[in-house]
Amino acid sequence: MKLKDIGEFGLIGLIRKGVPSPGGEVLVGIGDDTAVIKGEGGNCLLLTCDALVAGVHFDLSYTPYRELGWKAMAVNLSDVASMGGVAQYALVTLGLPPGTDTAKVEELYQGMGGLGERFGVRIVGGDTVSSPVLLISLALAGEVREEHLVTRSGARPGDSLLVTGTLGGSGAGLALLKGGLPFPQGMERLVRKHLAPLPRLKEAALLVANLKPSAMIDISDGLALDLSHLAAESRVGAEIWKEKIPLHPQAKEVARFLGRSLDDFALYGGEDYELLFTLPPNQVQRAKGLLKETGLTLIGQILPPKEGLVLSEEGRRLPLVVRGYDHFSK
Ligand code: MG
Ligand code: MG
Ligand code: MG
Numbered sequence: 404m405k406l407k408d409i410g411e412f413g414l415i416g417l418i419r420k421g422v423p424s425p426g427g428e429v430l431v432g433i434g435d436d437t438a439v440i441k442g443e444g445g446n447c448l449l450l451t452c453d454a455l456v457a458g459v460h461f462d463l464s465y466t467p468y469r470e471l472g473w474k475a476m477a478v479n480l481s482d483v484a485s486m487g488g489v490a491q492y493a494l495v496t497l498g499l500p501p502g503t504d505t506a507k508v509e510e511l512y513q514g515m516g517g518l519g520e521r522f523g524v525r526i527v528g529g530d531t532v533s534s535p536v537l538l539i540s541l542a543l544a545g546e547v548r549e550e551h552l553v554t555r556s557g558a559r560p561g562d563s564l565l566v567t568g569t570l571g572g573s574g575a576g577l578a579l580l581k582g583g584l585p586f587p588q589g590m591e592r593l594v595r596k597h598l599a600p601l602p603r604l605k606e607a608a609l610l611v612a613n614l615k616p617s618a619m620i621d622i623s624d625g626l627a628l629d630l631s632h633l634a635a636e637s638r639v640g641a642e643i644w645k646e647k648i649p650l651h652p653q654a655k656e657v658a659r660f661l662g663r664s665l666d667d668f669a670l671y672g673g674e675d676y677e678l679l680f681t682l683p684p685n686q687v688q689r690a691k692g693l694l695k696e697t698g699l700t701l702i703g704q705i706l707p708p709k710e711g712l713v714l715s716e717e718g719r720r721l722p723l724v725v726r727g728y729d730h731f732s733k
Contacts, residue, residue: 410732434636435555436482436621437545445549449490451482454540459730463537465580468507470598471539472514478623479543480522480602481676485621486554487611488547489604493519493526495541498534511539514599522604551611553680558618558637562681564703567606567694570626571665572596572651574672578661587660593653600676607678609693619680625673628727631712633679640706643723645669645716649700670714671727681705 406414418433425432430447431439437451455475457463476493483490495515499508516526524543576597579586586594603621610616620633626648634641654668682690691699706713712723 406731408732411730414731430552431554436485437488437543439486439547439552439554441549442546447488447547447549447552449483449486449488449545449547450542451479451545452540452542453479453482454496454538457537462580466598468510469514472511472516473518473599474514475539475541476515476518476524477600477602477676479541480518480524480604481600481621481623483543483545484602484604484607485619485678486547487551487607487616487619488545489608490522490524490543490545492544493524493541495526495529495539497529497531498536498538498540499531500535500537501533503537515541522602547611553607553611553616553619555618555620555633555636556638558633558639558641558681558705560639560705560707561684562617562705563684563687563701564630564641564643564679564681564705565687565690565699565701566622566626566649566677566679567603567697567699568675568677569649569651569654569698570622570675570677571654571668571672573600573674573676574625574668575651575654575657577672577674578657578663578668582661587656590653590657593651593657596651597674600674602676603678603697606694606697610678610680610690613693614682614686614690616680616682619678622675622677622679623673625671625727626679627670627712627723627725628673629679630723631725633681634705634712637681637705638708640708640710640712641703641723642706642710642713642715642720643670643703645714647700647702649698649702670723673728 428441437449440448442448573596576593620629622629648669658665714721714723
């Protein structure tokens with residue numbers, strides 16, 4: 404069997420089978436946004452890593468090194484946010500073609516360090532290797548109070564499903580970059596959303612300090628795919644009310660401009676790095692008040708497992724088609 408036959412998530416399942424399941428001080432192992440290790444005095448250690456590879460995650464023809472560094476930090480911080488935690492230390496592995504301009508490496512670190520500093524993260528080490536393509540891999544260590552920890556697996560039927568900010572902006576920004584056309588005025592903001600996303604650490608901290616989200620994940624692969632992960636880990640079904648999805652205001656314009664389906668951005672456009680989470684319905688108003696500035700939208704609900712994943716649109720209920728980026732299958 405080849406990787407392309409089982410896909411990225413089949414591979415993760417395979418790896419999961421081969422390593423011991425969590426136990427003892429390991430509260431959460433493979434399969435969540437970060438690993439969670441029980442520490443002293445009610446604190447838990449969070450560990451995560453994520454890599455960006457040229458030609459796979461980004462294209463150097465339209466990605467400045469500074470933004471690339473920022474994004475490498477942002478995607479990892481977003482995983483820490485989705486556990487309700489804070490990040491503290493980073494290790495950086497760089498794979499570099501020997502012809503890389505040293506000034507570009509400095510720019511990369513400026514972007515990475517700049518965003519890290521904003522959220523109290525210190526770069527404390529790493530590794531540098533020669534590589535045929537540019538590769539940047541970050542590992543983060545952070546922490547969370549055990550009572551504030553939110554995994555993917557705690558959603559219960561009847562819980563409300565909410566998402567921060569807006570969706571589709573990053574996907575629309577990427578589509579513009581890939582289109583290679585001069586894009587209409589005012590759309591630079593979308594491109595910025597794709598190249599330099601802002602992780603929702605502040606929002607996560609507010610949520611876990613004041614409320615009790617039952618499950619949370621960050622949207623890296625698209626709303627449909629990330630919801631499917633949350634539902635699978637929680638062993639529940641879920642329903643999205645399509646009309647309620649908070650689309651980025653310019654995503655519609657881009658869909659029209661490029662002749663793309665809006666679903667590509669709303670349901671399947673990844674890399675928005677917003678938080679998707681579940682809450683008992685009686686906490687929804689309070690949550691909206693807490694996240695007034697960023698915006699928070701009720702987009703659906705958690706269902707019993709036998710109902711599966713449902714997309715409701717204009718009163719019709721259809722099975723939610725789950726697709727998104729998969730590293731190994733087409
Ligand atoms: Mg994640
Ligand atoms: Mg990744
Ligand atoms: Mg990760």
